[in-house]
Amino acid sequence: MFNMNNLDYDVIIVGLGPSGGTLANLLAMNNVSVLILEKEANMYNLPRAVHFDDEIMRVFQTIGITKSLSKKLIINKGTKFIDDNGELLLDWPRPKKITENGWYPSYRFHQPDLERSLRYNFKKYKNVTTVQNAEVCNTINKKNYVEVNYKNTKTNKIYSLKSKYLIGCDGANSFLRNEINSEMEHLGFEQRWAVIDVILKRKKMDLPDRTIQYCSQSRPATYCRNVGKRRRWEIALKKNENSETFFEEKTLWKFLSRWIAPDDAHIERKTIYKFQSAIAKKWRKGRIFLVGDAAHLTPPFMGQGMCAGIRDASNLAWKITMCCKKGHNEKLLDTYQSERSSNVRDYIKTAMKMGELLNSIGEFEVSDTVFIQPDGSIKMNTIKPKLGKGLGISKDPNRGKIVPSLKNELEKDIDFLYSCEPILITNQNVNKKKFNIKIFDITDIPKIKKILKKFKSDALILRPDRFIFASTNEKDLVNFSKLCLSQINN
Numbered sequence: 001m002f003n004m005n006n007l008d009y010d011v012i013i014v015g016l017g018p019s020g021g022t023l024a025n026l027l028a029m030n031n032v033s034v035l036i037l038e039k040e041a042n043m044y045n046l047p048r049a050v051h052f053d054d055e056i057m058r059v060f061q062t063i064g065i066t067k068s069l070s071k072k073l074i075i076n077k078g079t080k081f082i083d084d085n086g087e088l089l090l091d092w093p094r095p096k097k098i099t100e101n102g103w104y105p106s107y108r109f110h111q112p113d114l115e116r117s118l119r120y121n122f123k124k125y126k127n128v129t130t131v132q133n134a135e136v137c138n139t140i141n142k143k144n145y146v147e148v149n150y151k152n153t154k155t156n157k158i159y160s161l162k163s164k165y166l167i168g169c170d171g172a173n174s175f176l177r178n179e180i181n182s183e184m185e186h187l188g189f190e191q192r193w194a195v196i197d198v199i200l201k202r203k204k205m206d207l208p209d210r211t212i213q214y215c216s217q218s219r220p221a222t223y224c225r226n227v228g229k230r231r232r233w234e235i236a237l238k239k240n241e242n243s244e245t246f247f248e249e250k251t252l253w254k255f256l257s258r259w260i261a262p263d264d265a266h267i268e269r270k271t272i273y274k275f276q277s278a279i280a281k282k283w284r285k286g287r288i289f290l291v292g293d294a295a296h297l298t299p300p301f302m303g304q305g306m307c308a309g310i311r312d313a314s315n316l317a318w319k320i321t322m323c324c325k326k327g328h329n330e331k332l333l334d335t336y337q338s339e340r341s342s343n344v345r346d347y348i349k350t351a352m353k354m355g356e357l358l359n360s361i362g363e364f365e366v367s368d369t370v371f372i373q374p375d376g377s378i379k380m381n382t383i384k385p386k387l388g389k390g391l392g393i394s395k396d397p398n399r400g401k402i403v404p405s406l407k408n409e410l411e412k413d414i415d416f417l418y419s420c421e422p423i424l425i426t427n428q429n430v431n432k433k434k435f436n437i438k439i440f441d442i443t444d445i446p447k448i449k450k451i452l453k454k455f456k457s458d459a460l461i462l463r464p465d466r467f468i469f470a471s472t473n474e475k476d477l478v479n480f481s482k483l484c485l486s487q488i489n490n
Contacts, residue, residue, distance in 0.1 A: 009035045009129075010324045012148050012163040014136055014176055018049065018111070019292035019309035020169030021118030025063040026317035028125035030420040032324050035161065037134040037150055043119070046269045047197045048111045050226050051076065051303030053382075056310045057103040058405060058466070062415040065117040072113040074227055076106035077210040081357055084216050090357065090364050092380040102405035105382060106303075110227045139166060139179050141286040144328075164328075165320055167289045169309070172276075174294035180285035187277040189299055189352040192237040194246055195273055196256070198265040200229040207231065207259060213301065217360045222301070223259065231265070234300070236359070243272045275299045275355070277348050283337035289316060296344050301354035304347045315340050315387075318464035321420045322488060332488050335390035339400070342388025350383055387467055391487055398455045398471040403462050406445055414440070419464050422488070424481055426459040427452050437461070437481045 011027055013020050016038040027034050060066050078094040094106035122128045133153045140147035146166040151158050168176030177184075207225070214221040224232040235255060237246060245251060247270055253262055276297040283290045292309025316336050323329050356362025364370055369381040387400035406414040406425070414423065423438040427449050432439045442448050452458060457471035461484050470484045 007145055007163055008161045009033045009163040011035070011165045011167060011320060012037060012146070012161065013167050013169055015169035015171060015292075015294075016043075016115075016119070016130065017169060017171065017292070017309075018114055018118065018306050019313050020167075021115060021122070022059065022063065022310050023167065023169060023291060023313035023317055024128055025065075025118060025122050026059075026313060026419065027321060028122050028128045029063060030317075030321045031127065032321055033127045034122075034129070035163065036128070036130045037136060037148070038130065038132045039135045039153065041133050041154075043112065043115055045112045047226070047230065047232070049306040050108055050111070050224055050232060052107055052109065052307050052310070053303075054099045054101040054103040054105050055402065056307050057107065058101040058415065059310055059314050061102070061413060062419050063118075063121060064416065065121050068120075069109075069114065069117050072227065073107045073109050074225075075104045076108050076225075078106070079211040079213060080208075081213040081215055081354075083360070084214075088377065089215060090366070090370070090378050090380060092382075094382070100404035101402070108224070108226050110230065111306075113227075136170075136175055139176070139288065141166075141180075141288055143286075146287045164324060165287050165289065167291055167316070167320075168294045169291045169313075170294055172293040172297055174290065176288060177280060177290055177294050180282055180288050180290070182280045182282035182285070182290065184278040184297075185281055187279070187348060187352065189275065189277040189355050191275045191299075191355070192241075192243070193273050193275050194235045194237055194243065195269075195271050196233045196235070196252065196267060197226075197269040198231050198233075198256075198260065199268050200231060200260075200265045202264060204260065204264055213354070213358050215358050215360050220358045220360070222358070230268070231260075233259070237272070273300075277352050279341060279345060279348070283341065284333065289333075289336065291316060296341075296348065298344070298348045299351045299355045301358060302347060302351045304351060308344045308347060311343065312340055314465045318420050319488075321464075325420075326489065329488070332391075339387040339390035343385045346383065346385035391463070392469050392484070396468075396470055398457060398460065398468045401455070401468050403460065403466055403468055404451055404454075405466075406440070406447070406451070414445075415466055422461055422463055422469055422485065424459060424461050424477065425452070426477060428458065428477070430477060434478050435481055437485060 010033045012035045014037050016036050024034050076094050079092040081090040082088055099105055134150045135153050137149045137151050145162050147162050149160050168174050209225050212223045220236045222234040278297045280295045283295045291312040298305050319332050350367045353366035364378050367383050369383055392399040425440045425448050427442055429441055458473045459477055460471050461469040463469045472480050
């Protein structure tokens with residue numbers, strides 16, 4: 001019989017971007033031993049992702065990096081879609097107002113700042129090891145463990161390690177996606193875009209203070225107001241357009257002349273992206289999992305690419321943690337893809353409709369949150385998709401919704417205190433000794449009544465990722481909690 005004590009790590013993560021870094025922190029804070037294999041020698045210090053939302057900030061709060069990170073963020077005011085004549089087609093405002101997640105709705109950031117915060121944070125844990133210059137060669141997916149063989153790209157030496165689980169956070173060209181033979185389901189949107197990041201040399205008060213989507217059939221473009229002096233333009237390339245020719249200095253500055261001149265800024269980064277909409281058909285095979293861009297690709301028009309990967313990490317982390325502590329649970333792990341794929345599909349489809357509007361081939365109805373104002377203007381509220389089928393009872397109207405941020409009587413954040421186990425909140429004053437679940441009632445959190453009223457329930461069971469597992473108005477909370485927990489316990 002195989003001895004699990006012979007394993008080198010609980011979890012091996014391939015890739016140390018935002019998704020991998022977040023996942024490592026969530027696992028480490030719950031005493032799961034982690035090895036991170038990163039093929040690059042050094043962190044990439046140029047801009048990539050530039051946006052995340054309040055839900056993601058809440059995850060960062062859970063792992064403890066918001067204090068350092070907040071100093072390097074700006075609050076995003078929203079996005080406007082305008083036509084070739086400068087007329088407003090659609091307004092997506094992001095009000096400067098704290099949401100139920102405890103943060104502002106939308107932030108702009110510099111990805112290297114985030115990655116440094118994530119890496120610095122997990123260094124405080126003795127159970128996290130990082131190996132760079134590590135290129136995975138092959139994997140052996142066994143019943144009780146995964147064997148990973150990787151090469152040190154400096155020495156060409158091959159190493160072999162075993163872990164309970166292997167998680168691919170290795171991006172759009174994922175090696176592990178190929179290892180598990182997972183094909184991509186392409187959803188229909190695919191375009192080449194030039195991405196140009198600049199740093200301003202002087203103040204440009206005439207540049208917009210929010211994201212602007214310039215809708216056009218001939219040359220759609222996006223402008224992003226980023227952190228500090230950084231600004232970004234994204235420009236659609238025509239089918240037969242040569243990217244090398246487009247990036248010639250004369251050509252590039254001719255395009256940017258609508259906004260800036262060479263005296264105003266210097267170019268920090270220029271590259272070509274293929275904006276795609278696709279979802280992997282398999283996110284898991286045995287003990288190997290896919291997270292982030294390895295599992296799905298979304299056009300950037302909602303700023304949800306990185307956000308989706310962080311949500312993946314948050315969903316998977318507590319399930320992997322429970323399996324490491326209580327034993328492998330197939331049914332629990334199966335819910336990872338079913339819950340997350342439906343959620344991310346909603347974001348991708350909305351981003352695709354935004355892309356169609358941007359290309360002036362779609363309508364304003366990019367989501368069911370679009371509405372006409374009394375003055376005739378068209379506005380959009382942010383979508384909040386529920387989790388797909390998985391844990392809980394599908395008929396429960398509250399299942400899969402995120403619960404507002406909670407603090408106990410000591411003003412300590414509940415997300416941080418209970419990041420690896422479900423909790424029950426109730427408006428009853430109960431005998432907690434009778435339960436096999438952590439409980440917060442009205443004596444612990446006075447605001448519980450208000451939150452429960454919102455969900456028209458007397459009690460909620462919250463998952464560690466703070467989505468609602470189940471709700472009830474029944475008085476027998478002991479049996480209710482036992483029935484619910486039977487789904488996640490072996």
